[in-house]
Structure formats: structure tokens, C-alpha cells
Amino acid sequence: MSNTITHRILLLGSGGREHAIALQLNKSKKCSHLFIGPGNAGTATCGENVPLNPLDFVEVRDFVLRESITMVVVGPEEPLVKGIWDFFRADAALQHVLLIGPSAAGAILEGSKAWAKQFMQRYHIPTAQYKEFTAATLSDGLAYLANHPLPIVLKADGLAAGKGVVICTSVKEAQLEFSEMLGGKFGGASATVVVEAFLSGIEFSVFVLTDGKNYKILPEAKDYKRIGEGDTGPNTGGMGAVSPVPFADAAMWNKVEERIIIPTVNGLKKEKIPYVGFIFFGLIVVEGEPFVIEYNCRMGDPETEVVMPRLKSDLVALLHACATGKLKRMTVKQDKRTATTVMLVSKGYPGTYEKGKEISGLDEIKGSIVLHAGTKTQGDAVISNGGRVIAVTSFGKDIPSALRKSYRNARKIKFDGRYFRRDIGKDLM
Ligand code: AMP
Ligand code: GLY
Numbered sequence: 001m002s003n004t005i006t007h008r009i010l011l012l013g014s015g016g017r018e019h020a021i022a023l024q025l026n027k028s029k030k031c032s033h034l035f036i037g038p039g040n041a042g043t044a045t046c047g048e049n050v051p052l053n054p055l056d057f058v059e060v061r062d063f064v065l066r067e068s069i070t071m072v073v074v075g076p077e078e079p080l081v082k083g084i085w086d087f088f089r090a091d092a093a094l095q096h097v098l099l100i101g102p103s104a105a106g107a108i109l110e111g112s113k114a115w116a117k118q119f120m121q122r123y124h125i126p127t128a129q130y131k132e133f134t135a136a137t138l139s140d141g142l143a144y145l146a147n148h149p150l151p152i153v154l155k156a157d158g159l160a161a162g163k164g165v166v167i168c169t170s171v172k173e174a175q176l177e178f179s180e181m182l183g184g185k186f187g188g189a190s191a192t193v194v195v196e197a198f199l200s201g202i203e204f205s206v207f208v209l210t211d212g213k214n215y216k217i218l219p220e221a222k223d224y225k226r227i228g229e230g231d232t233g234p235n236t237g238g239m240g241a242v243s244p245v246p247f248a249d250a251a252m253w254n255k256v257e258e259r260i261i262i263p264t265v266n267g268l269k270k271e272k273i274p275y276v277g278f279i280f281f282g283l284i285v286v287e288g289e290p291f292v293i294e295y296n297c298r299m300g301d302p303e304t305e306v307v308m309p310r311l312k313s314d315l316v317a318l319l320h321a322c323a324t325g326k327l328k329r330m331t332v333k334q335d336k337r338t339a340t341t342v343m344l345v346s347k348g349y350p351g352t353y354e355k356g357k358e359i360s361g362l363d364e365i366k367g368s369i370v371l372h373a374g375t376k377t378q379g380d381a382v383i384s385n386g387g388r389v390i391a392v393t394s395f396g397k398d399i400p401s402a403l404r405k406s407y408r409n410a411r412k413i414k415f416d417g418r419y420f421r422r423d424i425g426k427d428l429m
Contacts, residue, residue, distance in 0.1 A: 006032040007098075007316055008068055011047070012054040013075025014040050016343070016373035016391040017301035020308040021075060021315070022046045023369075028316035035067065041382045042372025042390075054079045057087045064097055073319065074101035074277070077298045081111035081159060085274070098323035099276070102297050106268060106275035109295040113164075113194045114157045116295050123263040127292045128153070130196040135182045144195060145174045153196040156181055158189030162237055162350075167198065201286035202427075203293065204245045205303050208261055209318060211327040212275045215265050216318070217257075219243045219310040219334050221303035222428065227350060229423045236350045237388055240342045240424030242399055243306035244334075247285065247428075256283065256290050264295075276323050305371045305391040306339040340402040341393040342410045342424050343373065347417030349387030357384040357415040368409040369393040384415055399425045 009031055011022055019042040025031050026046040036043040037052030037060070052063055055078060064072060072088070074080055083104035088094045101107070108115045114132045119125075133141035145152060152174040156164030164186055168174035174195075181190035207218040221243040227233040248256075260281055268275045280296035280303075299307065308315075312333035321330045346353035355374075359382045362370060371393055374386015392410045396402030403425050410420055 005320065006030050007071040007320070008033045009071045009073060009316070010035045010037060010060075010064060010067070010069045011039075011043075011073045011075060012037050012052070012060070012079060014038050014043075015075065015301050015386075016371045016388065017299050017304040018075040019043050019046075019371045019373070020304045020393075021073065021299070024308050024311060024315040025073070028314050030314060030316035030320070035069070037063070040372045040385065041375040041377045042370065044377065054084075055082065057084055060084070061087070061091060061094060065093060069097060071098045071316070071319065071323070072100065074099065075298065077107065077110050077296060078159065080104070080107035080297050085276075098320065100319050100323060101277040103274040105273045107297040109279070110297040111159060112157050113155045113294070114192050117194060119267060120292060123267040125260055125263050125292055126290065128197045128199050130194050132157070132192055132194050133178075133182070134192050138179065138182055141178055141182070141193070141195065142175050145178060146171055148174070148195065149197070151198040153198050154178055154181060155194040155196060156186045156190035157192035157194060158186070160186040160189045162235065164189060165235070199284050199286050199291055199293070201284045201291075202247065203282065203284045204248060205300050206256055206261070206281040206283055207299060207303070207307060208265070208279050208281075209322055209327065209332075210265055210275055210277070210279060211322045211325050213269060213325065214328040215261060215279075216327060216330060216332045217261070218332060219307045220245050220248050221300065221306050223300060223303050224421060224424050229421050234350055236345070238300065238302045238343065239345070239421045240340070241302045241306045242338065242340050242425045242428060243303070243310055244338065245428070246399075252285070252290065256281070260290060260292060301373070302341050302343050302388075302391050305341040305393050309339050309369060309393055309395070310335040310337070335395070337395045337397060338399050338402045339393055339395055340399060340406045340425055341371070341391045342403075342406045342420050343388050344390045344392070344410060344413060344415075344418050344420045345388050346374075346384055346386070347419055349419075353387050354417065355383070355385050357417060358382070359384060359390070359413065359415045361412040361414050364412045365392075365409045367394065367405050370409075370413070389415065389418070399429050
């Protein structure tokens with residue numbers, strides 16, 4: 001990218017991931033103006049929030065043209081799976097706009113778990129054994145479950161707001177859940193159900209940026225998905241994260257790159273699937289071997305809250321190179337320090353919870369980065385506006401020193417019903 005090119009950027013989304021991305025975009029000299037649609041109280045401090053609905057492509061288009069936006073960065077998966085890239089490509093007035101995110105044909109890696117499993121089979125990418133069923137093959141499915149080793153993993157094929165994966169510990173439970181899914185428990189998202197073997201191991205998340213031909217590896221992270229300490233209770237979007245991941249050593253990276261990243265990027269290329277943006281590989285390591293649990297077509301949340309702070313290269317330059325097919329010549333520099341994040345959530349999350357709680361203590365934070373996940377401003381106050389409210393990210397020379405800062409500052413931020421896990425990163429120490 002020529003040093004003189006700058007971008008007027010629109011970032012779509014409103015979570016902690018977007019706040020972490022917004023900070024990096026705003027830091028770049030190549031960003032002349034940053035809008036976040038719709039954003040949150042945190043993104044308002046590093047750019048201009050605009051009341052856009054990322055799923056209303058016509059509204060996004062009109063804003064892009066009105067504000068002479070030259071780069072659109074798509075944070076969440078839903079607009080991608082629903083085809084925002086294709087919408088932009090099909091519109092003559094938007095041809096000059098660089099959109100960071102895959103086509104619908106690429107986002108299907110996340111949008112259809114059955115498609116992703118078939119893709120992995122085609123390219124011999126290691127993943128759990130599986131079979132897929134629809135209402136037409138319900139009885140075959142019930143019979144298949146009856147002979148399946150326990151536990152059994154059931155996955156709604158489509159997007160189900162993070163709730164579409166159920167791990168069943170008995171055949172009876174699996175058959176009931178399976179019938180409910182095919183009966184429309186998640187609407188169209190569970191019209192196809194993937195039945196998958198359970199893999200026992202340790203998970204971590206790998207991220208690459210790709211221009212469809214080449215890729216660059218970003219810092220990896222480990223996420224803590226369950227609501228309760230000791231990895232108990234229901235799954236959430238993620239309660240905290242750590243980067244780098246100590247067990248992701250050179251030997252592991254070799255396997256991940258050779259067996260997973262390269263075949264994935266080459267597979268997309270071979271199938272002529274336009275893909276400009278992030279690929280998130282949710283991996284599990286079983287007896288030293290990495291397997292793909294899932295693909296996502298976007299960055300992770302809260303992983304981004306530790307990945308982006310560790311990125312030392314200019315994010316706008318990287319994204320520009322990505323969207324213009326010139327990623328190969330770029331380098332990604334990583335901060336060697338450890339970053340940790342602890343997520344403060346609303347009481348009741350991931351079930352029902354109340355919003356609108358006033359947040360105090362934000363001015364007292366020293367030595368951490370406060371990343372807003374679900375907040376908004378109300379007059380002079382910042383109030384909660386989601387289940388996940390604020391992520392507290394810190395750097396340290398190692399995991400314990402980073403965590404000490406995250407926890408010291410997390411305790412200072414208060415709102416009615418605030419909860420956070422006290423054991424983030426403990427399994428890695
Ligand atoms: P997903 O919604 O695909 O991210 O899955 C949610 C979580 O379910 C994953 O992070 C894993 O912890 C778990 N999971 C999914 N598939 C498997 C599997 N085959 N074996 C063990 N755990 C799994
Ligand atoms: N933290 C997991 C995800 O973003 O899907």
C-alpha cells in the first residue's frame with residue numbers, strides 16, 4: 001500500500017471484538033476517519049458511532065456512498081453469511097469500496113456445519129467423524145444414535161446464535177434433542193443436523209487473514225466458553241481469553257499449518273470461492289494432534305480482545321493488502337508479551353438477563369485496556385446493554401502477571417449483577 005493512501009473506514013458490529021478492532025484501526029495513520037455501525041460506548045471513544053443495522057445492506061450502502069467510505073470491515077458473521085460481500089460486488093456504485101469479509105460462498109464455512117464437514121473431508125482436514133441427517137432421514141438418524149459411542153455431539157447445521165451445539169451424555173437424551181432439532185427447535189438452522197463424535201482434548205483458536213491466495217497467521221488464543229469456574233455450566237460466547245497459548249509450540253504450529261490452514265486456503269482457492277478476510281479455526285488437540293471443531297468466517301469474541309492488542313503491524317495496511325490481493329508481501333509482527341482478558345457479564349447470562357445497569361469505576365482503571373462488549377451511553381452514564389458487558393485486557397511478561405492486572409481492574413468496574421470467572425488462564429499456569 002502506498003504510504004499516501006488513507007481510508008475512510010466503516011466497521012460493522014457492536015461487541016468487544018469490534019472495540020478491539022476499532023482501537024487498531026484508529027491507531028493507523030492510514031485511517032483518516034473511522035465510523036462504527038452501530039458500535040457501543042467504547043467504540044465511541046475511538047471513532048464515530050453511527051446507528052446502522054449491519055444486516056440492512058441498503059442502509060449500509062447508502063451510508064457508504066454518502067460518507068465516501070473506502071473500506072468496510074465486517075465484524076460479525078451474520079451479514080457475511082447473508083451475503084454482504086456479494087451485495088457490494090453486485091452494485092456498480094460500490095466497486096471502489098474494499099470490503100473485508102468473505103463472500104457468502106466462503107462464509108458458508110461457518111454458515112453450514114454440514115458444508116464445512118464435507119469441505120474438510122474433501123481436503124482430508126482432520127476433524128471428528130460425523131454423519132448428517134434431515135427430517136427425511138430421521139429414523140436412520142435415531143438408529144445411528146442408538147449405536148453411537150457416548151457422549152454424542154449434535155450440531156444444528158446453520159447459525160443458531162451460539163446455541164446450536166448440544167453434547168449429550170445418553171442415547172435417550174441425544175435422540176430427544178435430535179428429534180427436537182429436526183422438528184424445528186432452531187428453525188431452518190436445524191433442518192439439517194450433524195451428528196459428531198466427541199473429541200476429548202484442549203481447545204484453542206487460530207486466526208488467519210487471507211486474500212484468497214495467501215494467508216498470514218495472527219496471534220492465537222485460548223477462549224473460556226463455559227459460564228462457570230472449572231469449565232462448568234452452559235456455553236457462553238466466551239468468558240475470557242489468553243494469548244499466546246503455551247502449548248501451541250513450533251511442532252504444533254507445523255501440524256496446524258500443514259494439515260489445516262494450507263489445505264483450507266488452497267481448498268477455497270481451488271473451488272474459486274472468493275475469500276478476503278479472517279478465517280477462525282476452532283481447534284482441539286487430542287493426544288498431541290490438532291482437529292478442527294469448527295470454522296468461523298470472522299474473528300472470535302473474546303479472542304479478538306487479546307489478539308488485536310498483540311498485533312504490532314498496521315491493521316489498515318494489512319487489510320488493504322488483503323483486499324487488493326497483495327497480502328503475500330506483508331509481515332505480521334506480534335507483541336511477544338502475554339495478553340489476557342476477563343469478561344464481565346450480566347447476572348443470568350447466557351440465559352435471560354437485565355440491561356440498563358449503570359457501570360461505575362471505568363475512570364479508575366490503570367494498566368489495562370477496557371474493551372466494551374455490551375454497553376451504551378445514556379446522558380453522562382455508561383450502562384450495560386448486553387449479556388457480555390466489558391472485557392478487561394492486560395499485558396504481562398507471563399500469564400500470571402497479565403491476569404493479576406486484569407483481575408485487579410475487573411474488580412474496580414461495578415454494575416448491578418456483575419459476574420466474572422475467577423479462573424481464566426489457570427489451566428495454563
Ligand atoms: P461451536 O458452537 O461449534 O463453537 O461448539 C461449541 C463447543 O462445543 C466447542 O467449543 C467445543 O467445546 C464443543 N464441541 C463441539 N464439537 C465438539 C466435538 N466434536 N467434541 C468435543 N467438543 C465439541
Ligand atoms: N469465542 C468464540 C467465538 O467467537 O465464536
